[in-house]
Amino acid sequence: xxxxxxxxxxxxxxxxxxxxxxxxxxxxxxxxxxxxxxxxxxxxxxxxxxxxxxxxxxxxxxxxxxxxxxxxxxxxxxxxxxxxxxxxxxxxxxxxxxxxxxxxxxxxxxxxxxxxxxxxxxxxxxxxxxxxxxxxxxxxxxxxxxxxxxxxxxxxxxxxxxxxxxxxxxxxxxxxxxxxxxxxxxxxxxxxxxxxxxxxxxxxxxxxxxxxxxxxxxxxxxxxxxxxxxxxxxxxxxxxxxxxxxxxxxxxxxxxxxxxxxxxxxxxxxxxxxxxxxxxxxxxxxxxxxxxxxxxxxxxxxxxxxxxxxxxxxxxxxxxxxxxxxxxxxxxxxxxxxxxxxxxxxxxxxxxxxxxxxxxxxxxxxxxxxxxxxxxxxxxxxxxxxxxxxxxxxxxxxxxxxxxxxxxxxxxxxxxxxxxxxxxxxxxxxxxxxxxxxxxxxxxxxxxxxxxxxxxxxxxxxxxxxxxxxxxxxxxxxxxxxxxxxxxxxxxxxxxxxxxxxxxxxxxxxxxxxxxxxxxxxxxxxxxxxxxxxxxxxxxxxxxxxxxxxxxxxxxxxxxxxxxxxxxxxxxxxxxxxxxxxxxxxxxxxxxxxxxxxxxxxxxxxxxxxxxxxxxxxxxxxxxxxxxxxxxxxxxxxxx
Amino acid sequence: xxxxxxxxxxxxxxxxxxxxxxxxxxxxxxxxxxxxxxxxxxxxxxxxxxxxxxxxxxxxxxxxxxxxxxxxxxxxxxxxxxxxxxxxxxxxxxxxxxxxxxxxxxxxxxxxxxxxxxxxxxxxxxxxxxxxxxxxxxxxxxxxxxxxxxxxxxxxxxxxxxxxxxxxxxxxxxxxxxxxxxxxxxxxxxxxxxxxxxxxxxxxxxxxxxxxxxxxxxxxxxxxxxxxxxxxxxxxxxxxxxxxxxxxxxxxx
Numbered sequence: 001x002x003x004x005x006x007x008x009x010x011x012x013x014x015x016x017x018x019x020x021x022x023x024x025x026x027x028x029x030x031x032x033x034x035x036x037x038x039x040x041x042x043x044x045x046x047x048x049x050x051x052x053x054x055x056x057x058x059x060x061x062x063x064x065x066x067x068x069x070x071x072x073x074x075x076x077x078x079x080x081x082x083x084x085x086x087x088x089x090x091x092x093x094x095x096x097x098x099x100x101x102x103x104x105x106x107x108x109x110x111x112x113x114x115x116x117x118x119x120x121x122x123x124x125x126x127x128x129x130x131x132x133x134x135x136x137x138x139x140x141x142x143x144x145x146x147x148x149x150x151x152x153x154x155x156x157x158x159x160x161x162x163x164x165x166x167x168x169x170x171x172x173x174x175x176x177x178x179x180x181x182x183x184x185x186x187x188x189x190x191x192x193x194x195x196x197x198x199x200x201x202x203x204x205x206x207x208x209x210x211x212x213x214x215x216x217x218x219x220x221x222x223x224x225x226x227x228x229x230x231x232x233x234x235x236x237x238x239x240x241x242x243x244x245x246x247x248x249x250x251x252x253x254x255x256x257x258x259x260x261x262x263x264x265x266x267x268x269x270x271x272x273x274x275x276x277x278x279x280x281x282x283x284x285x286x287x288x289x290x291x292x293x294x295x296x297x298x299x300x301x302x303x304x305x306x307x308x309x310x311x312x313x314x315x316x317x318x319x320x321x322x323x324x325x326x327x328x329x330x331x332x333x334x335x336x337x338x339x340x341x342x343x344x345x346x347x348x349x350x351x352x353x354x355x356x357x358x359x360x361x362x363x364x365x366x367x368x369x370x371x372x373x374x375x376x377x378x379x380x381x382x383x384x385x386x387x388x389x390x391x392x393x394x395x396x397x398x399x400x401x402x403x404x405x406x407x408x409x410x411x412x413x414x415x416x417x418x419x420x421x422x423x424x425x426x427x428x429x430x431x432x433x434x435x436x437x438x439x440x441x442x443x444x445x446x447x448x449x450x451x452x453x454x455x456x457x458x459x460x461x462x463x464x465x466x467x468x469x470x471x472x473x474x475x476x477x478x479x480x481x482x483x484x485x486x487x488x489x490x491x492x493x494x495x496x497x498x499x500x501x502x503x504x505x506x507x508x509x510x511x512x513x514x515x516x517x518x519x520x521x522x523x524x525x526x527x528x529x530x531x532x533x534x535x536x537x538x539x540x541x542x543x544x545x546x547x548x549x550x551x552x553x554x555x556x557x558x559x560x561x562x563x564x565x566x567x568x569x570x571x572x573x574x575x576x577x578x579x580x581x582x583x584x585x586x587x588x589x590x591x592x593x594x595x596x597x598x599x600x601x602x603x604x605x606x607x608x609x610x611x612x613x614x615x616x617x618x619x620x621x622x623x624x625x626x627x628x629x630x631x632x633x634x635x636x637x638x639x640x
Numbered sequence: 641x642x643x644x645x646x647x648x649x650x651x652x653x654x655x656x657x658x659x660x661x662x663x664x665x666x667x668x669x670x671x672x673x674x675x676x677x678x679x680x681x682x683x684x685x686x687x688x689x690x691x692x693x694x695x696x697x698x699x700x701x702x703x704x705x706x707x708x709x710x711x712x713x714x715x716x717x718x719x720x721x722x723x724x725x726x727x728x729x730x731x732x733x734x735x736x737x738x739x740x741x742x743x744x745x746x747x748x749x750x751x752x753x754x755x756x757x758x759x760x761x762x763x764x765x766x767x768x769x770x771x772x773x774x775x776x777x778x779x780x781x782x783x784x785x786x787x788x789x790x791x792x793x794x795x796x797x798x799x800x801x802x803x804x805x806x807x808x809x810x811x812x813x814x815x816x817x818x819x820x821x822x823x824x825x826x827x828x829x830x831x832x833x834x835x836x837x838x839x840x841x842x843x844x845x846x847x848x849x850x851x852x853x854x855x856x857x858x859x860x861x862x863x864x865x866x867x868x869x870x871x872x873x874x875x876x877x878x879x880x881x882x883x884x885x886x887x888x889x890x891x892x893x
Contacts, residue, residue: 033773034785144778145832147839263783 003216006251007427010183010208012048012085014250019045022253025226028074031260031268039074041253047074047162049176051082054165056175058113058137058156062087065109065191069093069102069124070117072232072258075141075158077245079115084189084208086179091191091203092237094584095121096577103128106135109191109203109434113137119145122155129154185209190246191434192239194386203434204386206242213427214389215247217409221394222356226253228275229353233265238585239390240278240361247389270350277357281364282586284357284379285491287349288371289519292494296522309337313374321373321400342376351377358382360391361585363465365488366402373400381405383465388412388449389428393463404462414463415448421469422455423448471590473504479562481509483590486563493550494519498575500593501565502601508566510604512597513547514574520546535616535630538570544635551637567604569634571597572616579619603634610634643668643812643844644689644707644720649698651684651868658684659695659868666812666846671838673847673855676865677888682848683725685865686814689846690722691715702812717745721810723802725817725848731790735781735800736772738789742807743768772807778841779803779833795826802833812844813837819851827851831858852889856880864888 006014018027023042030037039047060066066083068090070076080090091109093102095117102124106114114135116122122140125132140146141158149155169176189211191203230249234241249256254275259268269277295306316334319326326334346352357372360382372379380395383405393414395406408414412426429449432440443450454472455465466472467482474480483501486509490499497516503509517534520543524531531537547570555564575581581593594601603609610633617627644666651659659681666672674682687693689700691712700707707715716722729738746768753761776782779799784792789800798818805813815834819827831854838845849855855862856876864872864885872882879885 033770033777034782035773144840145836260782261780267783 003220003251006212006216007209008185009212010084010180010185010187011189011211011246011250012052012081012180012183014212015041015045015048015081016180018250018253022226025253026255027249027253028077028256028258029272030074030258031264031271034260036257036271044074044077047078048081048085050162050165050169051075051078051158052085052165052179053168053176054161054163055079055082055088055113056086056179057164057168058139058161060086060088060113063089064112065089065091066113066115067091067093067106067109067111068115068236069095069097069121070115070141070236071095071262072234072236072241073117073141074258076115076117076236077256079139080190080246084183085176087183087187089188089191092193092235092242094193094235094237096584097124098578099124099127103131105193105201105203106132108200111135113139115139116141118142122146122149183208185212188431190242192242192386193237202436202439204430205432205434206389206430210389210428210430211243211247212251213247213411214243214391214409215249215251217411217426217428218248218391218394219252220410221396222276224248224252224254224276228252228254229257229272230254230276231257231259231265231269231272231274233259233262233269234279235584238361239386240280243390244278266350270348273350273353275353275355277351277354278382279357279359280361280585281359281368284359284364284368284372288368289494289516291345291349291375293519293522305341309341310374312337313342313376314370317370317373320398321370321402323398338376342374346376354378356380356397358391358394360384362587363484363488365492367492369400369402383463384424385449385451387430387443388424388426389430392424392426392428401460401462404458404464406463407461408463414457416456417450419469420454420456420466422451422453422463422465424451425449473501475503475509475562476505476507477562479560481560481563486511486565487588489554489557490551490565493547493554495523495546495550498588500571500575500588500590500597502594502604506605509562509564510567511565512571512600512604513568514571515543515547517574534574535572535628538572539631539633541633544570544633548635548637555637565637567607567634567636569600569604569632571600572614572630572632573618576619579617600632607636643703644846645699645701646685646689647699647701649685649688649695649700651681651688651693652696657868659688659865661698662865662868662870664863664870664873666844667861668811668844669838669842670860671834671845671847671858672861672863673849673859674863674865675849675852675855679867680865681868682865683816684868686722686816686846686848689715690720690814716808716810719809719811720814721805721808721812722814723805723816723818725820727797727801729789729797729800729804732788734786734788735776735784735792735803736786738800739772739775739804739807740768742804743772771809775803775806778806778836795822795829798822798826798830799833802830802837806837806841806843810843812846814846814848816848817850818847819849819854827854834858 019041024040026038027041027044028039066088068076083090093105112134114125125138137156138154139156139158139161143157185208188205189208190206192206193201194204230244245256257272259265312333316326316330357377357379369379380400382391382394384390384392392412393405393408412424415423417423425448452469453465454467454469455463457463467484473483486501487499490496495516496513498514500512515538529542551565558564581589603612612632614632615627615629617625619625646664649659649662674685676682688695691710694709749761749764802818818830835858837843859876862876862879863870866888871888872879872885
C-alpha cells in the first residue's frame with residue numbers, strides 16, 4: 001500500500017491496519033513501579049476496543065464530546081481513540097487549568113463525559129459539579145484517594161469501564177468493527193484548545209485526515225522506522241502531542257513511551273534514548289541551562305575541555321548550518337571535539353540516538369540553534385498553528401537557518417497576503433472552530449488558513465516569521481521592531497529566564513527582566529552573596545549590575561539602533577501561568593502583563609524614577625492569593 | 641479487641657519519672673494521636689512501644705502478646721514499624737537501597753543461593769523489589785529512586801523515613817513528629833499521606849505531633865500527655881473542650 005492511501009483511513013481504522021501489519025511489535029510503553037511495561041499493537045487495539053464499548057455503555061454517542069484532563073498515560077490514548085471509534089470526539093484540557101477555567105471549557109465545548117487521571121483532577125471536577133450538568137460521567141484511572149467517591153455513580157473507575165466494554169462485546173461481538181468501519185477520514189475527531197494569547201480559548205475542530213496527513217507529510221521529509229522510539233512528555237491538550245500520538249505514530253508505527261511521572265520525564269528520556277523529539281523552546285532552554293550549570297560546577301579539566309571545544313563546535317556549526325565546506329583543520333578539530341566531549345555530553349542527557357529535534361510553538365533564539373548544532377544535536381525549527389495540525393513548515397537537514405522556519409511540508413501551499421500575513425493551505429487545515437462560524441470564516445477566508453503572523457518568503461524559499469501581526473511594535477518615530485525577537489536575544493543570556501519588551505509608540509525600548517533563579521542563585525552563592533527569596537535576589541544591586549552587563553552586550557550586537565534597550569527593571573516575581581501572565585504553552589500574554597504592571601511601565605518611561613514601592617500579588621495553584629510590599633529599582637543602561 | 645493495650649506504664653530514669661501510670665488503648669484501623677508540650681513524654685511512650693525502652697512498671701499488650709520486654713527488632717518483626725523524628729536513614733545509600741534494606745528480614749534465602757542467584761534468591765529479591773516499588777509509588781518518590789538520601793531536601797528525607805517504615809509492611813505505624821520543620825505545603829502533603837496510609841493500606845497509625853491543627857483534623861482519638869501523665873483522652877472535640885488540656889496548652893492566668 002502506498003503511503004498516500006493512509007489518508008483514506010480514520011485513526012481507529014489506521015490503528016486496525018497497523019495491528020494487521022505488526023501485531024506483536026511494541027506500540028506503547030509505560031514506566032510503572034520502576035519497570036517499562038509494553039503494549040503491543042494488538043494489545044493497544046484490544047484496549048481501545050473495550051474502552052470504546054465501555055464509553056458506549058455509559059451513554060456516549062456519536063458526536064458527543066469527552067474531555068481528557070490527564071498526564072500522559074496509555075489510558076489517555078485508549079479513551080481518545082476509543083471515543084473516535086464510536087464516532088465521539090475527544091478534547092484535551094491542560095492539567096494545570098483551574099476549576100473555573102475547566103468549567104468554562106466544558107460549557108463551551110458541550111462536553112458530556114470527562115476522563116481524569118487522578119484525584120487532583122477529579123477534585124477539580126467535583127468543585128464545579130453544579131456548573132456542568134451536561135457531564136454524565138467522570139472516569140478516573142488512578143484509584144488512589146478515591147475511596148469516598150465509589151458510592152457516587154457519577155464516577156467510574158477505568159477498570160469498571162473496561163468490564164462494561166467487555167460485557168457489551170460479548171453480547172454484540174461485531175459492533176465495534178461495524179462502528180470503526182463507519183468512521184470517515186473527514187469526521188471531526190478532536191477539539192484542540194488554541195493556546196489563546198488573547199481572550200477565551202477556542203476549540204479547534206480536527207479531523208482524522210488532518211492528523212494523518214500531517215504524520216505522513218512530515219515523515220516524507222524526515223523518515224522514521226517502526227523501530228524508532230518517541231517519549232511522550234508534552235501536555236496532551238497541546239497540538240504538539242496529538243500530532244505525534246495520533247499522526248506520526250499511526251503513520252509510521254513508532255513506539256510511544258510514557259514517563260513514570262512528570263518529574264521523572266527527563267530521567268526516563270535518558271533510559272529510552274528517543275530517535276526524535278519535539279518540544280517548546282523552553283525545554284531546549286532548560287536543557288542548555290542545565291548543561292551550563294553542570295559544567296560550571298565541574299572541576300577544572302572538564303571546564304577547560306568544554307570551553308576549548310565549544311568554541312570549535314560553534315565555529316563548525318556555523319559552517320554546517322550555512323552549508324559551506326569546512327576547512328580541513330577545523331573538520332579534524334570538530335571531529336575530536338565530538339568524540340572526546342560532545343558525544344559523552346549528549347549521551348548524559350539521553351539524546352545520543354536522537355536524529356532530529358524539533359522546536360515549535362514559539363521562536364527560539366538563533367544562538368540556541370548554533371549551540372545545539374555545535375554539540376551535535378540536529379535541532380530544527382518547525383512552524384505552524386493548531387489550525388494546521390501544528391506543523392506546516394520545517395527546516396530540512398543540512399539547511400538549518402536560525403532566522404527562518406524552513407520550507408513548507410510537501411502538500412502545503414504558502415502565500416503572503418497583501419498585509420504581509422502568512423497564509424497556508426493543505427489537507428491538515430482544520431475545518432474551523434467549534435460552534436464559532438464567524439471566527440471560522442475569518443480564519444479560512446478565501447480557502448486559505450490565516451495565521452495572524454506577519455512574515456515573508458526569502459530568496460532561498462525559506463519562510464521568515466516576524467511576529468504576530470498584532471504584536472509588531474513601532475517606536476514613536478515609526479521604526480518597526482518585534483518585541484519577541486528582542487526578548488529572545490535577552491533570554492539567550494543564561495541569567496535571564498524571561499523578559500518583557502516595551503516600546504510601542506515610545507521614544508525607546510525598555511524591558512522587565514525575570515532573572516533565572518537557578519543560575520543567578522548559583523552565581524550569587526559563588527560570590528558569597530546571601531539571599532532568601534526570589535524577590536530578595538532580584539532586588540540585589542550586584543544582580544542588577546550583572547544583568548546590566550548582559551544588556552550592554554546585547555545592545556552592542558543590536559542590528560539596528562532603535563533595537564537597543566535603554567531602561568530596565570528586575571521583576572520581583574517570575575511570570576507565571578497561575579497568575580495569567582503566560583499562556584499554558586509559556587507565551588507572554590502581552591496585554592495582560594502590560595495592564596498588570598502598568599505602574600512599572602510608567603516608571604520605565606519616566607527616566608527620573610529610580611525606585612518605587614510596589615505591592616506584589618501572587619496566585620497559587622489552588623487559587624489562593626498573597627500580597628507582599630517591596631521596592632523595585634529602575635536602571636538606565638550605560639553607554640547609550 | 642484493641643490492637644495495642646498499654647496499662648499502668650511507668651518509666652523512670654533514676655528519680656525522674658518520664659511516664660507515670662499511663663493507660664492507652666490503640667484501636668485497629670484508626671489514627672490515634674499523642675500530643676503534649678515539650679518533655680511531656682510523647683517520644684518516651686513511642687520508645688516504650690517500639691522496644692527502645694522497657695517500662696519500669698506496667699504492661700504493653702499487642703494482639704494479646706506481651707511487648708513489655710521485647711527488643712526493637714522483635715517489635716518490628718511483630719508488625720510495628722516506626723518513623724523517627726530525627727531521620728535514621730543511611731545518607732550514603734540511595735532511596736531504593738534504604739528501602740530494600742528495610743526488607744532484610746524477608747530475605748530468607750541462604751548464602752549459597754545468593755552466590756548463584758537463580759531460582760529462589762532471584763525470586764525473593766524480585767518480590768521485595770516489587771514491594772519496595774509499590775511503596776515508592778505510594779509515597780510518590782519516583783523522581784528520587786536512585787538519588788543518595790544525603791543529597792535530598794529535608795522534606796523529601798522525611799518522606800523516605802516514612803516510606804522506610806511502610807516497607808516493613810506493618811500493622812501499626814508509629815510516626816514521631818512527621819511534620820516537624822516543614823512548610824505548609826509539605827505538611828499538607830504529609831497529612832494526605834498519613835490519611836492514605838490509614839485508609840488505603842489499612843494500617844493503624846499512632847501519631848506524635850506538635851501541630852494541633854493537623855492533629856485535630858485527622859485524628860480519630862487523642863491522648864494528651866503532660867509531665868508523663870495522661871491528662872485528657874477522647875475524640876478531638878472532647879479533648880478540645882477538656883479544661884485540663886486547655887490549661888496545659890494555654891497556661892493559667
